[in-house]
Amino acid sequence: MGYYYTSAKVVAGELQITPAGIARFGREVKERPDGFEDMIADPSGYLDGFRVRSIPSGDECSGDDYLREFLRRCDGEARVLVCWEGGDSYSGLIVKDGRVTEGRVVHTVVPFEEEGEDASED
Numbered sequence: 001m002g003y004y005y006t007s008a009k010v011v012a013g014e015l016q017i018t019p020a021g022i023a024r025f026g027r028e029v030k031e032r033p034d035g036f037e038d039m040i041a042d043p044s045g046y047l048d049g050f051r052v053r054s055i056p057s058g059d060e061c062s063g064d065d066y067l068r069e070f071l072r073r074c075d076g077e078a079r080v081l082v083c084w085e086g087g088d089s090y091s092g093l094i095v096k097d098g099r100v101t102e103g104r105v106v107h108t109v110v111p112f113e114e115e116g117e118d119a120s121e122d
Contacts, residue, residue, distance in 0.1 A: 003084060003085060004033075004057065004063055005057050005064075005083060005084050005085075006057055007054060007082075008054060008080055008082045008093075009053065009054045009055075009080065009081055010052055011079055011080065013076065013077045013078030014076045014077070015051070015052040015076040015078045015080075015095060016050040016051055016052065016074060016076050017050060017052055017073060018050055019050075021073050021074075022040065023040070025070060025073055029066065031066065032056075033066065034056075052074055052078075055067060055070055055071070055080070067082065067093075068093075068100050071095045071100045072099075072100060074095060074098065076097065077095065077096045078095050079092060079093070079094055080094075080095060081105065091105060092105045
């Protein structure tokens with residue numbers, strides 16, 4: 001069994017794919033995760049109009065090759081956060097009109113600031 005992603009979400013920017021593009025991808029890519037069939041049946045969970053919010057996952061077919069092939073078919077520019085194996089690790093992809101490159105994921109924690117409170121006080 002391969003290493004697969006649990007979720008892939010657009011966190012910045014915008015990617016678009018048409019229903020025809022999704023159907024073509026479905027015909028051309030034979031090994032697809034279960035979630036891809038859900039996208040075809042009800043795209044509203046993954047798309048906002050033609051705008052991609054998340055990329056289907058679901059089983060061992062949800063690997064890096066599948067994800068990159070899907071993203072290559074999208075127009076636009078975005079950053080995608082990929083969660084592997086339910087949070088085992090995270091990676092980032094940068095997509096610009098079908099060109100996919102690696103990105104670095106940076107985790108940060110920032111304080112909540114309440115009104116009138118000085119953030120430098122302990």
